[in-house]
Amino acid sequence: MSTLPLIAGLGLEAIIAWRPDGPRRVRDFLADVDALADRLPAGTALLNLCHDRYRFAAGFAAGLVGGKISLQPASQSAETLARIRADFPDVACLTDGEFDTFDLPRCDFPDLAAADPGSVTAIPRIPADRLAAVLFTSGSTGLPQPQRKTWGKLVANGRAEAAALGLDRAPHTLVATVPVQHSYGFESSFLLALHGGCAFWSGRPFYPQDIAAALEAVPPPRLLVTTPFHLSTLLAAGIDLPAIDHVLCATAPLSAALAAETEARTGAPLTEIYGSTESGQLASRRTTAGPAWTLLPGVQLEQDADATVACEGHVEGRVALSDVIELLPDRRFLLHGRHADVVNIAGKRTSLAYLNHQIAAVPGVVDAAFFLPEDEAGGGVTRLTAFVVAPTLSTGQLLAALRRRIDAIFLPRPPIFVDALPRNGTGKLPRSALQALYAEKTRHAAR
Amino acid sequence: MSEAIPQHTVDALLPEVARLIVEALNLEMAPEDIEPDAPLFGDGLGLDSIDVLEIALVISKHYGFQLRSDNADNVRIFASLRALTAYIASQRTK
Numbered sequence: 112m113s114t115l116p117l118i119a120g121l122g123l124e125a126i127i128a129w130r131p132d133g134p135r136r137v138r139d140f141l142a143d144v145d146a147l148a149d150r151l152p153a154g155t156a157l158l159n160l161c162h163d164r165y166r167f168a169a170g171f172a173a174g175l176v177g178g179k180i181s182l183q184p185a186s187q188s189a190e191t192l193a194r195i196r197a198d199f200p201d202v203a204c205l206t207d208g209e210f211d212t213f214d215l216p217r218c219d220f221p222d223l224a225a226a227d228p229g230s231v232t233a234i235p236r237i238p239a240d241r242l243a244a245v246l247f248t249s250g251s252t253g254l255p256q257p258q259r260k261t262w263g264k265l266v267a268n269g270r271a272e273a274a275a276l277g278l279d280r281a282p283h284t285l286v287a288t289v290p291v292q293h294s295y296g297f298e299s300s301f302l303l304a305l306h307g308g309c310a311f312w313s314g315r316p317f318y319p320q321d322i323a324a325a326l327e328a329v330p331p332p333r334l335l336v337t338t339p340f341h342l343s344t345l346l347a348a349g350i351d352l353p354a355i356d357h358v359l360c361a362t363a364p365l366s367a368a369l370a371a372e373t374e375a376r377t378g379a380p381l382t383e384i385y386g387s388t389e390s391g392q393l394a395s396r397r398t399t400a401g402p403a404w405t406l407l408p409g410v411q412l413e414q415d416a417d418a419t420v421a422c423e424g425h426v427e428g429r430v431a432l433s434d435v436i437e438l439l440p441d442r443r444f445l446l447h448g449r450h451a452d453v454v455n456i457a458g459k460r461t462s463l464a465y466l467n468h469q470i471a472a473v474p475g476v477v478d479a480a481f482f483l484p485e486d487e488a489g490g491g492v493t494r495l496t497a498f499v500v501a502p503t504l505s506t507g508q509l510l511a512a513l514r515r516r517i518d519a520i521f522l523p524r525p526p527i528f529v530d531a532l533p534r535n536g537t538g539k540l541p542r543s544a545l546q547a548l549y550a551e552k553t554r555h556a557a558r
Numbered sequence: 559m560s561e562a563i564p565q566h567t568v569d570a571l572l573p574e575v576a577r578l579i580v581e582a583l584n585l586e587m588a589p590e591d592i593e594p595d596a597p598l599f600g601d602g603l604g605l606d607s608i609d610v611l612e613i614a615l616v617i618s619k620h621y622g623f624q625l626r627s628d629n630a631d632n633v634r635i636f637a638s639l640r641a642l643t644a645y646i647a648s649q650r651t652k
Contacts, residue, residue, distance in 0.1 A: 317607075318614055320624035344611045348618055457608050492608055494584070506586055519606045525586030 114236035115266045117141075117172055120279070120308030123231065127304060128165045129284065129329045130313040135165065138228045140172075141235070146226035148173040152218050154201035156245075158182045158192075159292065161207040165313035166220050167291045168301055170205045171244075175262065176235050181244040183292045184255055185388075185459070186518060189213055191247070191255050198257070239263030246294055248388045248460070258389050260427060266306050267425035268298055268391045271407040273307030275395045276334075276357065276382060282308040283357060284329040287336035288316055294388040295361045295458070299336045309334070319348035332356035335379075339365040340457050340492050346376055355379045360398075361386070362458030363492075370398035385446065390421040390430040394444070406442040414438060454483050456520050457492050466521060470497060473512040475504040478532050481523065482545045497523035498532055498548060527552050563647045568640065575643045582616045583609050594640040610636060622651035 118137055121127055126134040135143075147169050151157065157174040159181055161167040171181050182202060184191045192213050196202060204212045207220040237243075243262040247255035273279045285304060289296035304311040316325040322345055326333055334357045337345070342360060345352075346369075355377045360370075361384040373381050385404055386392035393412070394404035406412065409424025412432075419436040422429045435447040449455065452462045463481050470479040478500040484493060501509060509526055529552075533544035576589035583605070598605045605613075614625045625635075635645045 317627045318611070318625045319618075321627045324626075340608060340611070344615050347615055348624065350624060520608065524584055 113239045113263070115239050115263060116234045116236050117144075117175070118234050118305045119266075119270075120273075120282070120306065121310075123234070126310045128168070128311050128313055130165055131328070134310070136228070137234070138231045139226075140165075140169065141231045142226040142228040143169045143223045144172040144176065145231070146223045147221065148177050150218070150221050151177065151179070151205070152203040152216060154179065154203050156180045156182050156199035156202040158184075158195065158202050158204045158212075158215065160187070160204055160212070161220060162290075162315065163207050163220075163313050164287070164291045164300060164311055164315065166205075166207045168304075168311075169223075170220070171301070175237055175241070175243055178241070180242050182247075183244060183294075183297065184247040185293065188518075194255055195247075237262045239266070244297075246297070246388050258427070260391075264391070264425045264427055265302055267409060269302030269306030271409055271425060272298060272303055272384070272392055272395075273309075275405075275407050276303075276307075276359070278303065278307045278309055278334070281332065282310075283332045283334035285309050285311040285334050285336055286316065286322070286325045286329060287311070288322060288341040289336060289338060289362070289458075290315060293458070294386070294391070295338075295384070296336070298386075298392050299359055299361070299384065303336075319345045319350055323350055323352050326353040326355060334359060338362045338458060339369060342373055343369055346372055352377065357382065359384060363455055365398055367398060374399055387430070387432065390426050390432065393421055393426075402445055403439060403443045404446065406444070412436065412438060412444060454481075454495065454521075456495065459518060459520050461518070461521055466495070466497075466517060469516040470499070470513060472516070473501075473504075473509065475508070475512075476501045480532055480540050480545065481521075482549060484549055485546075494524035495521055496549065497526045498529050498545065499523075499526050500529060500531060563644055567647050568644045571643050571647055572639065575646060576639055578616050578620060579613060579639070582612050592639050594643075595638050597638060598636050598642070605636075613642075617646060621646050621649070623649045 121137050123138040125137050127137045127140050128135040151173055157179045159167055159170045161170055174181055182195055192215060204215050204217040206217055239262055241262045242259055243265055244260045246258045248258060285300050287296055287300035291297055291301050300311050303309055312325050312329050314325055316322040331354055333355050335355050336359045339360060356379050358373055358379050358381040360381060365383055370381050381398055382395050383398050384392050385394040392407060393410055394406050396404045410421060410426055411423040413420045418431040420429050420431050433450050433453045437445040437447060452464055454461060454463060466481040470476055479497055481495050481497045483495055506526060510522060513522055532540060533548055534540055572594055573589060576592045580589045618624050634641055636642060
């Protein structure tokens with residue numbers, strides 16, 4: 112049976128994490144993992160809700176060693192948790208803060224002060240084919256879709272990313288503004304540490320001043336793992352930043368202008384990552400060097416009729432991608448935007464079909480269509496709008512009803528009330544007609 | 559913090575902060591329609607974390623101070639328009 116270590120590229124005495132109270136060696140981490148493994152509830156699945164990256168990592172590792180699957184949903188709504196419980200009846204939550212786990216059994220992250228680092232003699236090895244994690248994506252119906260990841264594939268993803276970023280030769284300390292449970296943060300702050308020889312900051316800085324303080328708290332060289340939105344607010348805040356040696360960006364398209372400004376302000380190269388929860392990370396590019404992406408080591412893309420399929424390497428099976436892709440020679444490709452129905456707001460993904468289904472179900476709505484305007488600002492977050500025929504509803508009533516049905520991030524900002532939608536002879540709504548309506552309505556609003 | 563700020567100072571600043579929020583977030587409502595004591599999250603204005611960063615940026619530009627997550631009062635600061643305004647009044651440098 113093939114096995115892979117929990118951690119590679121770091122010895123027992125190396126530092127794997129920095130917390131506000133100082134560094135943790137691999138030896139300390141493994142002692143915490145051992146102590147925690149004894150305290151976790153029985154069962155085959157762990158919903159690890161820890162906000163603290165170090166506690167998440169210890170919980171994940173303790174579960175993995177004990178054969179538990181880490182469940183990582185995109186949201187923690189009551190509906191999602193109910194679905195998880197239906198699929199994994201013996202699931203328990205591991206938490207380190209205020210969180211309503213509804214009626215799921217919970218285990219508060221215990222005090223591990225008694226853990227004995229001196230007793231740790233080796234880094235554990237885990238079967239490569241063990242199911243380690245299930246990440247969830249929101250399907251077009253809104254029901255979470257499970258994406259199963261074996262330990263072998265996760266390790267390969269971490270190694271491929273480390274190689275693409277050059278971290279396997281020059282490790283950095285990772286400071287991430289993204290949650291560790293979601294795919295990008297999971298890959299780029301957790302797997303990249305365990306299998307890229309890097310240490311990570313335990314917190315998740317939010318405000319620009321938090322990001323500066325977190326960077327200050329860890330030794331250089333430093334890699335900032337972030338998103339276009341966090342990056343644009345960080346630069347706009349205009350505060351002094353500690354030295355940054357590399358910036359990593361993903362979850363949404365990054366404008367060439369913001370990439371150039373980031374490099375000018377920090378003096379650090381900016382690498383963008385392309386991937387999806389289904390496929391894992393697939394490619395990277397230095398955004399200022401041009402639009403083409405280069406595949407990570409091992410993975411392949413194939414054109415299959417209309418779709419592009421990712422496979423091989425650390426990709427689980429064959430994954431049809433939701434982007435329009437033009438393959439180039441030498442493992443490079445161009446992205447030409449998403450298939451029309453998929454929308455991504457600040458890294459959260461859904462489909463227009465799902466949103467339209469939800470708004471149509473609101474009592475009083477006669478007809479409605481969500482619409483994602485062209486991104487004019489670049490760097491900022493483009494919000495959805497919706498055209499609504501609902502003569503009896505006020506904006507407040509409509510939004511209150513929608514808030515119960517969809518994630519707040521997808522609420523129309525603002526909804527635009529109209530007398531009728533520009534449906535064509537077959538009842539369809541061409542995007543060009545919606546674009547024209549949007550231009551007309553926003554021009555009126557600007558007057 | 560807010561205890562030290564006279565009530566009338568906060569009241570006088572409310573309309574300006576309300577206007578900044580409406581402009582920053584492109585909300586389809588008049589600034590005076592934001593209920594000063596209603597929650598900014600959930601069933602009130604329904605703000606999300608992106609909105610919070612947008613507001614934080616506008617506040618830092620307009621009032622000359624930076625918000626920090628390790629501030630123990632963070633949940634209270636964004637509890638309502640009035641709470642946010644009181645915090646701004648206590649921290650502003652311009």
